[in-house]
Amino acid sequence: MKATAIEKICSKFPGIACREVLNYVEMTVQPEQLEETLSRLKLYPELNFGLLLDITGIDYLEYPVAQDCRFAVVYTIRNWRDNMLVQVKVPVPDPDKGVPTCTHLWSSANWAEREVYDQYGINFIGHPDLRRILNHWQFKGHPLRKDYDIFKGQVCYDSYSMENEIKNRLLANGVDETTMKDINTEIMFLNLGPSHPATHGAIRIFTALDGESILANVNEIGYLHRGFEKTAENRTYNQVIPLTDRLNYCSAMMNNIAYVKAVESWLGIEITERCKFMRVVMSEFFRVQDHLVCIAANLVDMGGLTNYWYLYNEKEASYDLISRLTGARLTSSFTRIGGMYRDFYDGWEHDMEVQLKAIEKGVSDSLALVLKNRIVHDRTQGTCKLSAETALSYGFTGPCLRASGVPFDLRKDNPYYNYESFDFNVPVGSTGDIYDRIMVRFEEIFESIKIIRQAMKHIPDGPIFVKDHNAVLPPKSEVYNNIEGLANHFKLIFEGVKVPSGEWYDSFEAANGELGFHFVADGSGKPYKLKVRPPCFYIMGGFHEMVEGEMIADAVINLGSINIIGGELDR
Amino acid sequence: MALGLEAALGDSVITTKLDEVVNWGRQYSLWPMVFGTACCAIEFMSAAASQHDISRFGAEVVRFSPRQADLMLVCGTISYKQAPILKRIYEQMPEPKWVVAMGACASSGGIYDNYCTVQGIHTIIPVDVYISGCPPRPEAVLDALIKIQEKIQTESVLVDRHKEYRGILD
Numbered sequence A: 001m002k003a004t005a006i007e008k009i010c011s012k013f014p015g016i017a018c019r020e021v022l023n024y025v026e027m028t029v030q031p032e033q034l035e036e037t038l039s040r041l042k043l044y045p046e047l048n049f050g051l052l053l054d055i056t057g058i059d060y061l062e063y064p065v066a067q068d069c070r071f072a073v074v075y076t077i078r079n080w081r082d083n084m085l086v087q088v089k090v091p092v093p094d095p096d097k098g099v100p101t102c103t104h105l106w107s108s109a110n111w112a113e114r115e116v117y118d119q120y121g122i123n124f125i126g127h128p129d130l131r132r133i134l135n136h137w138q139f140k141g142h143p144l145r146k147d148y149d150i151f152k153g154q155v156c157y158d159s160y161s162m163e164n165e166i167k168n169r170l171l172a173n174g175v176d177e178t179t180m181k182d183i184n185t186e187i188m189f190l191n192l193g194p195s196h197p198a199t200h201g202a203i204r205i206f207t208a209l210d211g212e213s214i215l216a217n218v219n220e221i222g223y224l225h226r227g228f229e230k231t232a233e234n235r236t237y238n239q240v241i242p243l244t245d246r247l248n249y250c251s252a253m254m255n256n257i258a259y260v261k262a263v264e265s266w267l268g269i270e271i272t273e274r275c276k277f278m279r280v281v282m283s284e285f286f287r288v289q290d291h292l293v294c295i296a297a298n299l300v301d302m303g304g305l306t307n308y309w310y311l312y313n314e315k316e317a318s319y320d321l322i323s324r325l326t327g328a329r330l331t332s333s334f335t336r337i338g339g340m341y342r343d344f345y346d347g348w349e350h351d352m353e354v355q356l357k358a359i360e361k362g363v364s365d366s367l368a369l370v371l372k373n374r375i376v377h378d379r380t381q382g383t384c385k386l387s388a389e390t391a392l393s394y395g396f397t398g399p400c401l402r403a404s405g406v407p408f409d410l411r412k413d414n415p416y417y418n419y420e421s422f423d424f425n426v427p428v429g430s431t432g433d434i435y436d437r438i439m440v441r442f443e444e445i446f447e448s449i450k451i452i453r454q455a456m457k458h459i460p461d462g463p464i465f466v467k468d469h470n471a472v473l474p475p476k477s478e479v480y481n482n483i484e485g486l487a488n489h490f491k492l493i494f495e496g497v498k499v500p501s502g503e504w505y506d507s508f509e510a511a512n513g514e515l516g517f518h519f520v521a522d523g524s525g526k527p528y529k530l531k532v533r534p535p536c537f538y539i540m541g542g543f544h545e546m547v548e549g550e551m552i553a554d555a556v557i558n559l560g561s562i563n564i565i566g567g568e569l570d571r
Numbered sequence B: 001m002a003l004g005l006e007a008a009l010g011d012s013v014i015t016t017k018l019d020e021v022v023n024w025g026r027q028y029s030l031w032p033m034v035f036g037t038a039c040c041a042i043e044f045m046s047a048a049a050s051q052h053d054i055s056r057f058g059a060e061v062v063r064f065s066p067r068q069a070d071l072m073l074v075c076g077t078i079s080y081k082q083a084p085i086l087k088r089i090y091e092q093m094p095e096p097k098w099v100v101a102m103g104a105c106a107s108s109g110g111i112y113d114n115y116c117t118v119q120g121i122h123t124i125i126p127v128d129v130y131i132s133g134c135p136p137r138p139e140a141v142l143d144a145l146i147k148i149q150e151k152i153q154t155e156s157v158l159v160d161r162h163k164e165y166r167g168i169l170d
């Protein structure tokens, strides 16, 4: 974000405390100014903040520096066209009273506010459907409050019925049950999931059907909520890395990289050139892996099992390279703050090239089966369309947003790790249907391979770690032979990397879209608060917009096309 | 022309025990119900794909309907929100049935010792075999399958399994 943009934003809000953090603007407003500020950000044409990325709460109960209010809410909003990012922070004097909702401005606020309510117990005045989202309905209390004991589990005895929700949705869609009765039609209610092969994990898709057409749809998530954020508060910064593996487990290393990038940005660590290239190579390689699994599973749902073997076998073969490099197949935990766990092994270029060729072959074989396949076309073209405007409003990012025709990609629009000097294209779709979502992913595989090849050509020699022993473990020879090295090692292991207190947000273009991390640091070796901005959470929030009016079988393949990964969705 | 066993035996008679013949049949045609929730399910996908090929052990007929399956593979973290569903699916499977807890999460909660994660699925349903690892390698899944087969050999058709079991949801 440029200095002029920062000035521009500040000048539009006289009387509001604006300051620059990293390279975005953070504003602090009072609750009564909140509505005005948010609508200005969204509606002023020269501001045009159309993408509400995330909302999160903060509980300052144990924060070392006393704050005026115990709770605060933070909104992260982006103007993707001009690469502007702002965070609006509002103190909440009374959580039961809360702050006004912003669901009328951005549709993504609906689920985002529900999550804040669920985790922190902060009310949003005027929210259309404020109830729990991640924790189960019999849960008492709010787990991310600092006075909630992390070990206090609560048993859930029954699933939630969701009857009211679907009835309300039917009403909102203008379906009148009495007229249907008159013509002897009855609405059928059908659950897909939470345990169903088509959901690829645990999500509950609840539909109201007229024959096979979907009249209304509501969804329930949270079945894989495993307390990432609360657990992270009890781990040192480096110990969080294994937890990030398990967010989007189809592209584990991308999460590792995104996470350490966010920590390094605050610490002001400039990683070495070799490390940057290494991260680019591995990110793109894992982007390919992620897309392979997504497309393979999606085509199986359509009945094309052969594609699964063509695509998944290449992923399986890639594990040879990955496990040789990282020691693990799936959960790599390969980054460290300030570098990578290890350098590449000798001869990796050859292995990588063999792998890339095999992937190209597998993908081309699969494309030969689907590209001109009439059945695939009929099932995917024009089904489950989503316009660019709706997609933005629901907070879509990544391939699903690009399929709707919005060319937003952080690698191009807010480049990091030298992405600006690589030659690659950002594929976009034209209609935002299932076909576009699949094809965007196919194209991205080829683009990523292009990037990997360029990076392999130009990767420089040199160290992969920065020489800053406040953040990076010293080499073993120093630990064993001099007292300073020993002290550094001891401190880093026991206390963790000391991160100066403050709050910041940093993001990364992951396989599913913008993966962001919002930190609150209190100067110790553990994050005081760590919120993930998961791309699929918001994509799932817009699922009903895609499937209502379509057939039930389309909902199944649509779910495959948006690549919902439970670990990231529910955290 | 007879091709299989009958070719060698002709029309002679074999005497055996009922347990032996039934168990022999059961152990080589286990139909798994994959209760995949998280990362471990991806490794199950690998176990089922060409390279590791679970069909070598007669267990490739993956059923997602519990009513058609007799081997439940719990692959992934089970949260308290998920637990009633796990139990319901288990109950829908016909007897006899076996359960494998795949991975650290299903076995003990794994790295998630916190407010939302069930600390091991044995608190919800009875478990026969546990697989360690986070995630376990596909070979470990095959190993667990062999363990189940061995276990089946020792069982009797006359004895009800797990009649006494009581979990936190019972």
Ligand code: SF4
Residues within 6 Å of the ligand: A246, A331, B038, B039, B040, B041, B075, B076, B077, B102, B103, B104, B105, B106, B110, B111, B133, B134, B135, B136
């Ligand atoms: S055991 Fe590990 S890999 Fe398996 S579900 Fe749990 S966290 Fe994921």
